[in-house]
Amino acid sequence: MMNGGKILLVEDNPDDVMFTIRAFQRNKISNEVVVAHDGAEALEYLLPDDESKALRPALILLDVNLPKVDGLEVLRRIRSHARTAGLPVVVLTTSSEERDIVASYRLGANSFVRKPVIFGEFVDATKVLGVYWLLVNEPAPPWRGED
Amino acid sequence: MSVGASLAVGQEQLIALLDHTSAVIYMRGLDGRYMLVNRQYERLFGVRREKIVGLTDHDLFPKEVADEFRANDLAAIAEGRPMRLEELAPGEDGPRTYITVKFPLKDAEGRPYAICGISTDITERKRAEDEVRRLNEELEERVRHRTAELEASTRELDAFAYSVSHDLRAPLRSLAGFSEVLLEDYADVLDDTGRGYLRRIEANADRMARMIDDLLDLSRATRVELRRGRVDISGLAWDVVAELRDTYPSRDVEVSVADRLVAQGDAHLIRLVLRNLLGNAWKFTARSTPAVITVEATGPDDGVFAIRDNGAGFDMRYAAKLFDPFQRLHSASDFEGTGVGLAIVSRIVHRHGGRIWAEGEVGNGAAFFFTLTTEPATAEVTA
Incomplete structure (x- = not known):
């Protein structure tokens, strides 16, 4: 049984949005995908002024290079609020520059995945991610009383 | 008197x-x-x-x-x-x-x-001394200036490489991705030739992505700071061989690595050296039975390491070109590759103060030699 929660895809490249959604479909991952096209939009979903409208996704797929607020800053903000600190964040990005990998893990990323160029390999990677984070992994309950 | x-x-x-x-x-x-x-x-x-x-x-x-x-x-x-x-x-x-x-x-x-x-x-001597001092100061100033320029260009190279690794791969993913989408969704309106073309687009996008990766490795080999320490060459070689066996499970290669090969250097970069040299040996022995690769130290002096194979070899007339980026001695259809690997190897060995050279014969295998310091520098021992 898949965790039925939503997936927040933070990605500014429309092609990549399409490929990612397509890869989920190929893998029969039917969780609703919410797309944030830049870092600011992602933060509006996760940490809105009106907390009742906050999105609590089962998985966040986060690109590093994003307009407005970059991915690492989004990650830092997610980890610095008790309401979002426990959410699984997989940094899913183009680069495998060491500094991005190091910074991501320093800021508390759960995983770092480089998007393969070949679509077939991307589908395989998405499958592993979906199975692990939505099926195998036990999500953290909300961290109460700390925010 | x-x-x-x-x-x-x-x-x-x-x-x-x-x-x-x-x-x-x-x-x-x-x-x-x-x-x-x-x-x-x-x-x-x-x-x-x-x-x-x-x-x-x-x-x-x-x-x-x-x-x-x-x-x-x-x-x-x-x-x-x-x-x-x-x-x-x-x-x-x-x-x-x-x-x-x-x-x-x-x-x-x-x-x-x-x-x-x-x-x-002592006026003349004094003048000469002043002149020497002035020249020294001028030299130091010039060194400072050059160092600053070099640092600036390294920073630029760094920014450039970063941008390349982010921005150049994304369009390739789109190229390869849409080819795949066409193959999946429009397979019935394309004939075999059409589908073949799409496969070629995909293969080339992938090839270019690998070239970008190799160029980034080359640039990284140039710009990263060396972290010197004791490097277990034998251990690293076996690690790399294990990776290669995983990547090419169908290949059967006889590998021997001499025990206790040790050098001083940056383990991460030397691993890259071994990965490229052993990867080449692996690749070029694809048509040799049995395929044999050896890693050893040669000569009376410590610090000369050799990786030999009994593969396709190369023409010694082109030995000097081997280490230039994008120089390939074999056609892509014979042996795939981006032609950057040996440039990376050579860059890393030179940055360690070592030398690299190759010997080979067409159809009769190749041997790559490189030197590395085996004793830690005294300054580093006390540091």
């Missing part, structure tokens, strides 16, 4: 001696009045010795100069023994620098009654 006679002759000889030296020699009373000067003094300051007796430096030189000479005289008298100091005196083409030895003359009771000075003109 009586003692008196020898002294009388000695005095004249002494005067002659004083007059034939290039040093400036003079004797002044405690009150600063001249008692004696030598010929060099007369020549340099344009006074005759008969005229100078009884005069002081204040009669001959500008006040500041005379004041300084007098102060030095008094200091030497107070000191009671020879003093060595630097003095400036006017000359024809400006002030000249002298190194002066001053010492008091004492009577039988040890009381000083006069002061003697021997001054040697």
